[in-house]
Amino acid sequence: MINFISMEDFSKKQLLNVLELAKELKHNPQTNLIDNKIIATLFFEPSTRTRLSFTSAVYKIGGKVLGFDSPDGTSVQKGESLRDTIKVIENYSDLIVMRNPLEGSAKFISDFSTVPIINAGDGSNEHPSQTFLDLFTIYEEQGRIEGLKIAFIGDLKYGRTVHSLTKALSLFNCEFYFIAPDIIQIPDYITTDLDKKNIKYKLLNDFNEVINNIDIMYVTRIQKERFDNIDNYEEVKDSFVIKKSNLEKVKENLIILHPLPRVNEISIDVDNTKFAKYFKQAANGVPVRQALIGIALNKLNFEKLTSINKTILSTNTVICKNSKCIAKNEETENKYILEDGIKSCYYCGKKIN
Ligand code: ASP
Ligand code: ASP
Numbered sequence: 001m002i003n004f005i006s007m008e009d010f011s012k013k014q015l016l017n018v019l020e021l022a023k024e025l026k027h028n029p030q031t032n033l034i035d036n037k038i039i040a041t042l043f044f045e046p047s048t049r050t051r052l053s054f055t056s057a058v059y060k061i062g063g064k065v066l067g068f069d070s071p072d073g074t075s076v077q078k079g080e081s082l083r084d085t086i087k088v089i090e091n092y093s094d095l096i097v098m099r100n101p102l103e104g105s106a107k108f109i110s111d112f113s114t115v116p117i118i119n120a121g122d123g124s125n126e127h128p129s130q131t132f133l134d135l136f137t138i139y140e141e142q143g144r145i146e147g148l149k150i151a152f153i154g155d156l157k158y159g160r161t162v163h164s165l166t167k168a169l170s171l172f173n174c175e176f177y178f179i180a181p182d183i184i185q186i187p188d189y190i191t192t193d194l195d196k197k198n199i200k201y202k203l204l205n206d207f208n209e210v211i212n213n214i215d216i217m218y219v220t221r222i223q224k225e226r227f228d229n230i231d232n233y234e235e236v237k238d239s240f241v242i243k244k245s246n247l248e249k250v251k252e253n254l255i256i257l258h259p260l261p262r263v264n265e266i267s268i269d270v271d272n273t274k275f276a277k278y279f280k281q282a283a284n285g286v287p288v289r290q291a292l293i294g295i296a297l298n299k300l301n302f303e304k305l306t307s308i309n310k311t312i313l314s315t316n317t318v319i320c321k322n323s324k325c326i327a328k329n330e331e332t333e334n335k336y337i338l339e340d341g342i343k344s345c346y347y348c349g350k351k352i353n
């Protein structure tokens with residue numbers, strides 16, 4: 001079964017395969033591709049674009065949608081576990097698209113679900129369908145992905161879109177600049193991975209150092225809802241505002257991306273410059289999500305995933321230390337990964353010791 005859980009599960013060839021399929025669907029719509037299949041969209045966290053673009057994608061390829069856009073009014077409010085919710089809904093649908101605030105929750109349900117799972121965001125961890133549409137937009141606008149220089153600006157600690165896109169772009173020899181105040185800089189587990197792969201990156205506090213030298217500017221919202229301490233949010237909330245006047249000397253091919261929603265980090269005077277591609281990026285969510293659904297339902301040709309050779313073990317007690325991990329919040333098999341003597345949580349990926 002093909003699930004879309006983490007960008008770590010995909011090779012470069014598979015990523016390009018998805019982009020080709022999405023391009024084909026964008027230019028040659030296939031209105032009966034999934035032939036009345038039922039897609040459940042389970043959103044335990046707010047969403048506008050992701051849920052609606054998945055819904056639009058399903059309708060455009062001949063499927064049907066059921067689900068909810070908030071846990072209010074569902075049995076989750078009565079204390080039902082995520083496991084039980086999925087064990088029920090898998091009988092009502094052919095594919096589950098889930099957004100959930102707990103990190104590792106998509107991985108957890110993909111272990112026992114009898115229908116494929118697409119992760120539409122698991123807390124601060126990953127957001128793979130967003131990454132595919134980011135890659136699609138980069139490829140469409142730049143004509144290549146290989147070797148590009150990208151600056152991520154904003155909330156790099158909690159920004160799951162940044163985490164997933166960094167993992168994907170690390171397969172394409174890209175160079176990274178992570179620009180954020182120290183308290184919301186990119187997590188160590190991401191830079192450790194880049195070090196392992198020998199990829200060039202720099203951590204900076206000011207975008208002016210690199211703005212005229214980059215091909216992609218990926219701006220993100222400071223995610224108030226994920227801060228444990230609201231004073232920390234107040235301290236950094238207005239750290240960056242990109243204005244038209246900042247773009248006078250940038251490279252001709254620069255594109256500015258944003259997963260949206262935008263708060264104030266890109267001024268609206270940027271919207272009608274040729275660099276602004278964030279609304280086009282959001283529009284690309286529809287063909288890209290059509291491709292992901294078509295692949296997960298085995299309706300499109302896609303090279304099978306090869307299982308990555310990792311040692312997976314399990315214990316009787318909860319050993320993950322991340323309070324936002326599914327393993328800390330619900331009974332799981334407490335699996336962990338052992339790699340080069342280092343233990344990490346099988347679900348949320350965070351180091352254990
Ligand atoms: N999370 C945002 C939303 O759902 C954007 C996205 O994920 O596409 O509104
Ligand atoms: N839409 C993106 C997400 O769902 C980013 C955001 O919410 O700021 O992760």
